[in-house]
Amino acid sequence: MFLQQVVNGLTIGAVYALVAIGFSMVYGIIRLMNFAHGDIYMVGAFAGLSLLLYAKFPVAAAFLLAVVMAILITLIMARYAYRPLFNAPRESLFLTTIGSSIILEYGAMLIWGPNTQPFPIKFPVTIFSIGSAEISSMQIIILVVAGISMLILTVFVQKTRLGMGMRATSQNMNTARLMGVNVDSIVYTTFIVGSTLAAIAGLLVAIYYNAVYPLMGFKICLVAFAASVLGGIGSIPGAMIGGIVMGLAEALGAAYISSGFRDGYAFIILILCLLLRPSGLLGKAIIEKS
Numbered sequence: 617m618f619l620q621q622v623v624n625g626l627t628i629g630a631v632y633a634l635v636a637i638g639f640s641m642v643y644g645i646i647r648l649m650n651f652a653h654g655d656i657y658m659v660g661a662f663a664g665l666s667l668l669l670y671a672k673f674p675v676a677a678a679f680l681l682a683v684v685m686a687i688l689i690t691l692i693m694a695r696y697a698y699r700p701l702f703n704a705p706r707e708s709l710f711l712t713t714i715g716s717s718i719i720l721e722y723g724a725m726l727i728w729g730p731n732t733q734p735f736p737i738k739f740p741v742t743i744f745s746i747g748s749a750e751i752s753s754m755q756i757i758i759l760v761v762a763g764i765s766m767l768i769l770t771v772f773v774q775k776t777r778l779g780m781g782m783r784a785t786s787q788n789m790n791t792a793r794l795m796g797v798n799v800d801s802i803v804y805t806t807f808i809v810g811s812t813l814a815a816i817a818g819l820l821v822a823i824y825y826n827a828v829y830p831l832m833g834f835k836i837c838l839v840a841f842a843a844s845v846l847g848g849i850g851s852i853p854g855a856m857i858g859g860i861v862m863g864l865a866e867a868l869g870a871a872y873i874s875s876g877f878r879d880g881y882a883f884i885i886l887i888l889c890l891l892l893r894p895s896g897l898l899g900k901a902i903i904e905k906s
Contacts (some may be wrong), residue, residue: 630862848899
C-alpha cells in the first residue's frame, strides 16, 4: 500500500510542481503573487475540451492551440492588468491578480457552464505492476511529460541568453536593466513559460480525472503557492521539490490518517517547514537592512 501511495503522490505531485514552477518564476522576477495563475491551468483544460469537442481538431493540434490560448490570455492580463501597476504598492498588484482570477472563473462559468464536464478523449489505459504497486500508462505519461518539461525549463534557464537574463533580473531588476537586459521582454517571457506549464498541467489532469470545471484552478493555485513557499519562493528547483512533497503528503496522509482531511496535510507540512526554516527548503534568507 505504501508503494502504491508513493506512485499516486508522485503523479499528482508532478502536476503540482508544473504549476508551482510558473507561480515561483513570476514571483522571482517581479515579486508578484499571481493568484490568477491557477485559472490559466483551468483555461488550458477548457480550451482543449472546446477544440476537441466542438472544433473537432486533432488531439495534438488541439493541445498545442490550447496552450497558445492560455499564453495569450496570460499576456493580455500581464499587459493590461499587471504592467500598469508594476510601480504601485504590492497590495494593489496582489488585489489585481485576485480580481483577474475571479473574472476568469466566472467568465468560464458563463461560457462553459458551472457544472463538471467530461473530457472528450480517453487514452487506452494499460496497468503495469511495480512490486506490490500498480502504475497506469496515464500516470507514466504525466510523469514523463512533467519530467521532460522540467528538464527543458532547467536547460533553458541555465544555458540560454534569455535564461541568463531571467536569472539576472531575478537577482536585481534595476541592475539588470543597467547592464543592457531588456527587462520587459524577460517579464513577458516569464509569463509565457509559466502559463505554458500551467496549461500543460491542466490538460494532463483533465485527461487523468476525465473532468473539467470552472473552479478547478482554485485549489491548485493554493497548493502551488504552498509548494513555492515550501521549496523557497523564487527558486525553480525548490518549486519542483515543493510540488512533489505536496503530492506525497496528500496521498500518504489520505491513505494512512484520513481521506477527509487530504487537502490539509500538505499545508501542515508547509507550516512545520516555515517554523523550522522560514526561507523554505532551497530559499535563501534575506537580511533586511534598516
